[in-house]
Amino acid sequence: MSRVGSDRARPTRQILPLALTPLVEGDLATYFEGLANPTRLHIVERLAQVKEARVSDVAMLLGISQPRMSWHLRLLRRAGLVLTRREGREVFCRLDRTSIAENLSAFTALLAGDGQPGLAESRLGPAETINPPSPRHGVERSLPEVI
Amino acid sequence: MSRVGSDRARPTRQILPLALTPLVEGDLATYFEGLANPTRLHIVERLAQVKEARVSDVAMLLGISQPRMSWHLRLLRRAGLVLTRREGREVFCRLDRTSIAENLSAFTALLAGDGQPGLAESRLGPAETINPPSPRHGVERSLPEVI
DNA sequence: ACCTTTATGAAAGAAGTCTTTAAGTGAGCA
DNA sequence: TGCTCACTTAAAGACTTCTTTCATAAAGGT
Numbered sequence: 001m002s003r004v005g006s007d008r009a010r011p012t013r014q015i016l017p018l019a020l021t022p023l024v025e026g027d028l029a030t031y032f033e034g035l036a037n038p039t040r041l042h043i044v045e046r047l048a049q050v051k052e053a054r055v056s057d058v059a060m061l062l063g064i065s066q067p068r069m070s071w072h073l074r075l076l077r078r079a080g081l082v083l084t085r086r087e088g089r090e091v092f093c094r095l096d097r098t099s100i101a102e103n104l105s106a107f108t109a110l111l112a113g114d115g116q117p118g119l120a121e122s123r124l125g126p127a128e129t130i131n132p133p134s135p136r137h138g139v140e141r142s143l144p145e146v147i
Numbered sequence: 148m149s150r151v152g153s154d155r156a157r158p159t160r161q162i163l164p165l166a167l168t169p170l171v172e173g174d175l176a177t178y179f180e181g182l183a184n185p186t187r188l189h190i191v192e193r194l195a196q197v198k199e200a201r202v203s204d205v206a207m208l209l210g211i212s213q214p215r216m217s218w219h220l221r222l223l224r225r226a227g228l229v230l231t232r233r234e235g236r237e238v239f240c241r242l243d244r245t246s247i248a249e250n251l252s253a254f255t256a257l258l259a260g261d262g263q264p265g266l267a268e269s270r271l272g273p274a275e276t277i278n279p280p281s282p283r284h285g286v287e288r289s290l291p292e293v294i
Numbered sequence: 295a296c297c298t299t300t301a302t303g304a305a306a307g308a309a310g311t312c313t314t315t316a317a318g319t320g321a322g323c324a
Numbered sequence: 325t326g327c328t329c330a331c332t333t334a335a336a337g338a339c340t341t342c343t344t345t346c347a348t349a350a351a352g353g354t
Contacts, residue, residue: 037341037342039342064343065343065344065345067343067344067345067346068342068343068344071341071342071343072342075341086350086351088350088351088352089350089351089352090351
């Protein structure tokens with residue numbers, strides 16, 4: 001996409017006036033971008049097992065260089081997946097479980113079909129009986145306690 | 148990444164022998180890649196509201212060209228987010244809610260710290276009392292019913 | 295002050311994503 | 325058979341992401 005700023009820069013949000021921004025999709029896309037890479041998923045996996053760890057320890061354990069670790073850490077922070085904290089000359093990172101939970105439940109809300117139905121019933125295919133008739137059939141808003 | 152094959156091609160899985168593949172990270176990264184783009188999130192959002200819809204209807208509603216729709220549909224299929232079905236000369240698409248739920252719970256399992264602890268307790272930071280002491284503190288394996 | 299350790303930043307190049315235009319495929323209809 | 329509709333695929337180019345190498349900053353020990 002476009003964002004190149006210094007960490008908290010978001011593409012869509014930054015340009016459009018607040019009232020017109022899609023909001024949800026922009027933020028969620030940034031969030032999932034943080035997870036859309038094997039290296040970053042490895043980092044997340046490690047941090048999930050260990051609560052908090054020194055940046056260089058994680059880098060060494062995953063066998064990646066220091067600048068590379070730093071790059072991915074930046075994306076992870078921007079995505080709201082990881083928090084970092086300086087202590088002396090070391091930096092510790094850990095999962096931002098609150099933000100993670102918020103984004104996940106925003107996503108499940110999206111899956112549940114929240115928002116205006118758009119091309120609702122009128123634009124359904126001919127053979128339209130795949131799912132049994134239920135007001136909003138599938139996804140449920142369970143999971144808000146995923147932290 | 149690398150995958151360019153004809154839709155179901157996955158990078159890591161395809162090359163390494165089955166027993167040695169990282170599995171989780173590779174698949175999850177592909178899955179999240181499908182969600183890491185505003186256009187695709189819009190498609191997913193629409194499909195969540197409507198169960199099933201003609202490809203061209205979704206494209207028109209989102210104001211994107213047909214090839215562009217097709218491109219994103221391919222990534223969505225590869226990510227296990229969307230299923231398509233041909234009927235006559237029209238193609239209908241819908242969310243693959245089973246696959247979505249599987250991937251989401253794989254992710255929450257990862258967040259819960261499943262797998263060997265790696266650099267576990269020995270590598271924790273000095274001021275280590277951010278979270279109250281609980282066996283595996285945060286994320287819970289709730290959500291398997293997210294379809 | 296100097297030196298060491300650790301983290302971040304910048305630049306450059308390879309690789310990947312995304313979009314458009316144009317061509318190809320499959321299914322229905324004349 | 326030919327024509328049209330509804331999609332998919334190919335090719336090319338613009339733009340991003342990712343990685344490496346080199347340089348800078350920040351903190352602490354000597």
